[in-house]
Amino acid sequence: MDADLLRQYLEFYRDLGIQTLYRQSGSDAFVGQPDPDARFKPEVREVLPDMAPAGDTLTVIQNDIGDCKRCRLHEGRNKIVFGVGSERAPLVFVGEGPGADEDAQGIPFVGRAGQLLTQMIEGTAKKEGIVLTREDVYICNVVKCRPPGNRTPEPDEMETCGQFLYRQLMTVRPKAICALGGTAARAVTGHKEGVTKLRGKWLQWRDIPVMVTFHPSYLLRPYNQEAKREAWEDLKKVLHFVYD
Numbered sequence: 001m002d003a004d005l006l007r008q009y010l011e012f013y014r015d016l017g018i019q020t021l022y023r024q025s026g027s028d029a030f031v032g033q034p035d036p037d038a039r040f041k042p043e044v045r046e047v048l049p050d051m052a053p054a055g056d057t058l059t060v061i062q063n064d065i066g067d068c069k070r071c072r073l074h075e076g077r078n079k080i081v082f083g084v085g086s087e088r089a090p091l092v093f094v095g096e097g098p099g100a101d102e103d104a105q106g107i108p109f110v111g112r113a114g115q116l117l118t119q120m121i122e123g124t125a126k127k128e129g130i131v132l133t134r135e136d137v138y139i140c141n142v143v144k145c146r147p148p149g150n151r152t153p154e155p156d157e158m159e160t161c162g163q164f165l166y167r168q169l170m171t172v173r174p175k176a177i178c179a180l181g182g183t184a185a186r187a188v189t190g191h192k193e194g195v196t197k198l199r200g201k202w203l204q205w206r207d208i209p210v211m212v213t214f215h216p217s218y219l220l221r222p223y224n225q226e227a228k229r230e231a232w233e234d235l236k237k238v239l240h241f242v243y244d
Helices: 003-015 058-065 072-076 100-105 112-127 155-172 182-189 225-243
Strands: 020-024 043-047 083-085 091-095 138-141 176-180 202-205 208-213
Touching: 058 155, 091 155, 091 182, 091 225, 112 225, 138 155, 155 182, 176 182, 176 225, 182 202, 182 208, 208 225
Parallel strands: 091 138, 091 176, 176 208
Antiparallel strands: 020 043, 083 138, 202 208
């Protein structure tokens, strides 16, 4: 079986809460050929392997990505945008994908939306009496290469990069995750509803609480003043949960 397909099956079963698989003992039987003695062979209990290798670190993951050409997004990129921040951060922000500024610098959220995100993190923390800077959290995206014209990543592109996002989250193991925008919300929580329906509620990625809120680029639009207020409320909820 193809390794990527096997990984997808295992992850699917794990998301269903299945932690073990059972097979009949004896590995010499041909697949598809009935074994006349199968009813007499005991079942062997096998624990599903973790999708993240033992001893994984952010450096190892970044090295595994390498000069990635696993999907079409590599064709127009300048730099791979892996992630930035503390490997032991108690809070992780997940965005959609790099924009032009991020593609040029190789750092997530450094353009106008990134500047707003930094203001939101540090400004909200200060108002709430929490000592926190951008460097104290971890920030990454669902896809690591800029989609052409900043379009929404395609499902196969998200799936290809999803293995690395999974490993990033498993390595950092934050106390909470904040998903910025609909693409990040779908990638992290699996929910298909829009941000307006998901925001402000605690969801989950594995056993880690997830808060969905608006992407900063959406908040930069002048007609989204109410959404801006709601995003600040979401962020306050996350910060108090993580740092109180």
